[in-house]
Ligand SMILES: NC(=O)C1=CN([C@@H]2O[C@H](COP(=O)(O)OP(=O)(O)OC[C@H]3O[C@@H](n4cnc5c(N)ncnc54)[C@H](OP(=O)(O)O)[C@@H]3O)[C@@H](O)[C@H]2O)C=CC1
């Protein structure tokens with residue numbers, strides 16, 4: 001059987017380097033055939049394997065996906081505009097996409113859904129197995145305690161993260177809001193400062209910590225008077241996201257079009 005040909009965008013990023021390691025570790029099933037970086041990056045022309053610390057792979061980093069060799073699936077964990085440009089290129093090449101970038105606006109998410117009518121896309125704010133299990137646990141907790149408890153989402157990430165709240169925190173909020181039969185945009189509280197008055201019932205609060213090298217931690221709290229339930233996930237290595245993304249790339253082999261998420265890949269729906 002021929003190997004799945006994978007391209008990685010943003011190969012010199014924190015996730016980009018882990019993704020090359022994960023593709024290489026997938027050995028017989030996958031091979032890295034292309035890698036991109038920001039056009040002004042100092043690593044353009046360098047070997048993607050050497051950047052990721054897995055040894056020479058013979059894949060030189062190119063400044064645009066348009067310059068990349070033929071590939072079956074792009075794995076993209078970069079920035080919203082760069083990912084949208086890459087999706088357009090994948091549609092024109094009939095390549096599939098695993099999309100892990102966060103921080104998209106609602107309008108940009110609509111554009112991703114349009115692209116997914118023309119190629120198959122797995123788009124997930126978090127590719128770890130554990131977080132996707134948490135999404136299911138949140139549905140149950142919301143069914144039991146959602147109507148009367150105060151729901152708060154707390155997330156912590158490293159100092160370099162540029163978007164807030166994290167994509168995962170928002171997905172957790174969406175899972176809870178869906179189980180409540182509500183739209184997250186109508187009930188989310190993302191800022192609190194000064195004399196803001198008592199907590200409004202039925203809202204979902206979001207708190208953000210940015211510090212040091214925290215890989216990614218999320219807690220959803222269901223708090224009543226006298227007791228509270230907290231559902232937490234802590235990632236201690238980015239390889240958990242990278243391995244999930246490579247698993248998603250392989251899962252896409254059976255799909256031609258459509259927008260999927262990691263719960264589809266893990267059969268958790
Ligand atoms: N879904 C999930 O499971 C996870 C999602 N993420 C998300 O992935 C994204 C990346 O995170 P992280 O790796 O920490 O960030 P980094 O900043 O380390 O990496 C992003 C990389 O993309 C590069 N880049 C930016 N624009 C372009 C472009 N036009 N072409 C090619 N490369 C480009 C950046 O280059 P430069 O620095 O030169 O701009 C950088 O190397 C974030 O949105 C993050 O939230 C992260 C972990 C898990």
Ligand SMILES: O=C(O)C1=N[C@H](C(=O)O)C[C@H](O)C1
Nearest residue numbers: 102125126161166167168216
């Ligand atoms: O930027 C990160 O690092 C992460 N981003 C994702 C998010 O925004 O949820 C996933 C993970 O928590 C790490």
